[in-house]
Amino acid sequence: MSLLNIESLSVSYADEKVIDRLSFCVNTGESVGLVGESGSGKTQTALAILGLLPGNAKTAGSISFDGKELLGAPEQELNRIRARRISIVFQDPMLALNPYLRIGEQIGRILIAHGLCGGAEAKERVIEMLNAVGLPDPERQSRAYPHQLSGGMRQRAMIASALITKPDLLIADEPTTALDVTVQAQILELLNAIRKDTALLLITHDLGVVAGHCERMLVLERGRLIESGTTREVFGAPQHAHTKAMLEAAPRIRRGDIPSPVDGEVLLKADGVSVSYREAGHGQLHAVRDVDLTLKRGETLAIVGESGSGKSSLVRAILGLIPMRAGTVSFYGETLAKEAGARAAKTRRDLQMVFQDPVGSLNPQMSVVDIVREPLLVHEPLLTNAEGVQRVSEMLQQIGLNDVFLGRYPHELSGGQAQRVAIARALILKPKVLVCDEAVAALDGSVREQILDRLRALQASSGLSILFISHDLGVVRAISHRVLVMYLGRLAELADNESLFTRPQHPYTKALLDAVPVPDPNLPRKEYILSGEVPSILTPPSGCAFHPRCAYAVSRCARERPAALGTNSSVVACHRADELSL
Numbered sequence: 001m002s003l004l005n006i007e008s009l010s011v012s013y014a015d016e017k018v019i020d021r022l023s024f025c026v027n028t029g030e031s032v033g034l035v036g037e038s039g040s041g042k043t044q045t046a047l048a049i050l051g052l053l054p055g056n057a058k059t060a061g062s063i064s065f066d067g068k069e070l071l072g073a074p075e076q077e078l079n080r081i082r083a084r085r086i087s088i089v090f091q092d093p094m095l096a097l098n099p100y101l102r103i104g105e106q107i108g109r110i111l112i113a114h115g116l117c118g119g120a121e122a123k124e125r126v127i128e129m130l131n132a133v134g135l136p137d138p139e140r141q142s143r144a145y146p147h148q149l150s151g152g153m154r155q156r157a158m159i160a161s162a163l164i165t166k167p168d169l170l171i172a173d174e175p176t177t178a179l180d181v182t183v184q185a186q187i188l189e190l191l192n193a194i195r196k197d198t199a200l201l202l203i204t205h206d207l208g209v210v211a212g213h214c215e216r217m218l219v220l221e222r223g224r225l226i227e228s229g230t231t232r233e234v235f236g237a238p239q240h241a242h243t244k245a246m247l248e249a250a251p252r253i254r255r256g257d258i259p260s261p262v263d264g265e266v267l268l269k270a271d272g273v274s275v276s277y278r279e280a281g282h283g284q285l286h287a288v289r290d291v292d293l294t295l296k297r298g299e300t301l302a303i304v305g306e307s308g309s310g311k312s313s314l315v316r317a318i319l320g321l322i323p324m325r326a327g328t329v330s331f332y333g334e335t336l337a338k339e340a341g342a343r344a345a346k347t348r349r350d351l352q353m354v355f356q357d358p359v360g361s362l363n364p365q366m367s368v369v370d371i372v373r374e375p376l377l378v379h380e381p382l383l384t385n386a387e388g389v390q391r392v393s394e395m396l397q398q399i400g401l402n403d404v405f406l407g408r409y410p411h412e413l414s415g416g417q418a419q420r421v422a423i424a425r426a427l428i429l430k431p432k433v434l435v436c437d438e439a440v441a442a443l444d445g446s447v448r449e450q451i452l453d454r455l456r457a458l459q460a461s462s463g464l465s466i467l468f469i470s471h472d473l474g475v476v477r478a479i480s481h482r483v484l485v486m487y488l489g490r491l492a493e494l495a496d497n498e499s500l501f502t503r504p505q506h507p508y509t510k511a512l513l514d515a516v517p518v519p520d521p522n523l524p525r526k527e528y529i530l531s532g533e534v535p536s537i538l539t540p541p542s543g544c545a546f547h548p549r550c551a552y553a554v555s556r557c558a559r560e561r562p563a564a565l566g567t568n569s570s571v572v573a574c575h576r577a578d579e580l581s582l
Helices: 042-050 075-081 103-113 119-132 151-163 181-196 207-213 231-236 241-249 311-318 345-350 368-379 385-398 415-427 445-462 473-479 497-502 507-514 555-559
Strands: 004-013 016-026 031-036 057-065 086-089 169-173 199-203 216-221 224-230 266-279 283-296 300-304 326-331 351-354 433-437 465-469 482-487 490-496
Touching: 004 042, 016 042, 016 224, 031 042, 031 207, 042 057, 042 086, 042 169, 042 199, 086 151, 103 119, 103 151, 119 151, 151 169, 151 181, 181 207, 181 507, 199 207, 207 231, 216 231, 216 241, 224 231, 224 241, 241 445, 266 311, 266 465, 283 311, 283 326, 283 465, 283 490, 300 311, 300 473, 311 326, 311 433, 311 465, 345 351, 345 368, 351 415, 368 385, 368 415, 385 415, 415 433, 415 445, 445 465, 445 473, 465 473, 473 497, 482 497, 482 507, 490 497, 490 507
Parallel strands: 031 199, 031 216, 086 169, 169 199, 300 465, 300 482, 351 433, 433 465
Antiparallel strands: 004 016, 004 057, 216 224, 266 283, 266 326, 482 490
């Protein structure tokens, strides 16, 4: 008998059916990938299994777990199963984690609530689990609140809370969406390690993850199961046209045209940017240290690095959203005020950002039409209501949403739909510079390609410049002209697209490239070669910060911090850059 058995499951809201007669099973110790475009019903399936659908949802069919019927089961019975025997990693950790409780306390409460342990033992097990999921300096981070962690760190804390009870079934809803490739590899290896006793239902749009970590896969389209089989069968000979399109859209770092270098004028320039935060009881936390960058008109500069490397802090300081400890930012040759509020309205209009957390950046009390139109009310107050709504409708069409979404609220959107609304809000003012902080992380392959094509088209027609933060190196390869690699707040390497992906000069860059999952189950998976954890940013290692994890480190690396040397288009901070062949 299967551990989880779903038969003819249907879920509808009013007249809209979001899951239509869905049937599948998951066996003990098996890993099953559930894939499909945003809004296809993946998350609704997970919520139905756990009995977490909203009250206005109408359900039919059967969901049995270990022989017990869950659909319609009383809340008391579900509470004995949820988090203890079935755990879930939610797609949006900021919404799933309690903002009023420290990370360690809320994870420890799960152990206490189910009578597994308490007191010092619970604290010890929490620290062990936070360390296992790759959270740097786990004891300190256990005392942090969710808003004090980066997006990737919050996701790792969410995964730790799901694994802490050693459940029989783990439902992972986009568990690696917010993670960089090295930590993604570590997390996926951890999920593989628990599969001896735990079944895994992996919901993801990353086909590289499915190819390397799932024995079977299920493909959903508009709530219906359109294809299923072993992962090798589906990848090798997809039967449905939609499946074929998804596989074709999967990004690969060794496929496709590379954007040619841009020769335009320098639009945005940052010199010696440093960012610090005051950490209670620990003094200054130096998130960004002395980073330089330039962005040309019509250029996309990607910024990559592990969670906590300072990527978001760097771009937020450039935009004036957080204070700089040191450094200057100039736009069209004019030095900008350090705070966004002190900058001219036209400058603020020309510099727009898509934030990492799409749902968290949308006002829950505003409808989509009001969210996207709000910038127009500020910067184009003479527009009539009808003109504003028309502009919003046109922008939504361009990013793949129709007028049905105009009246919806953020909680009625899937993660991918919320991300597209955030992108529409940033683009509606036709900015000169767009900062994308993981702007396509929550999007499935076909929608991601649509958004990237839209950004390319805008660049070609208007000269839009883009700062593009991403942990998906397949996407970075497809859209960027140059790439800036950061490690522990400092520049590790800066190079043009082709040089970085074909001839990396820094060992850390090489490790990032080697950790990228390949969307082909027939190719052997690369071993996770980057050892150790990211050091604490409060107490960084001496010399080169990467040397404790570097396979090529020599004694000099521990003593001296390497200078960032090279030209404006190619810079590397490594003592051995000239002698290594990576």
